[in-house]
Amino acid sequence: MSRFLAPTPADLESLGRGDGPVRPELLREGARSRTLLLLRALKDLGGDDGTAAGLALLADVQRHSPAAFAAALDLPATGAWAAYCVRAASAAG
Numbered sequence: 001m002s003r004f005l006a007p008t009p010a011d012l013e014s015l016g017r018g019d020g021p022v023r024p025e026l027l028r029e030g031a032r033s034r035t036l037l038l039l040r041a042l043k044d045l046g047g048d049d050g051t052a053a054g055l056a057l058l059a060d061v062q063r064h065s066p067a068a069f070a071a072a073l074d075l076p077a078t079g080a081w082a083a084y085c086v087r088a089a090s091a092a093g
Contacts, residue, residue: 032073038082045089054081 007015011026043055062069072078 028074031079032070035073035079035082038079038086041086042082042089045086047085047089051085051089054085 007026007030015026039055039058042051058069058072061072
């Protein structure tokens, strides 16, 4: 999967103060990075057959259409699904 976001301290300070140029891509990339981290955690935790099928589908999409994969990561439902599955897998194991 894609790389994780690593904002600079200056990015975080500027965002926290609310000054300087607003960088919406930083927020979008941050949300995408969170989703990627959740997906990685989910892969590491295992999960049920449905979870494995969802991860396999996302991996196929990433291979065949990186733009569609990025768009799927940007959907709020993808991050919510990943967070739900990580919580469920953590509670079960």
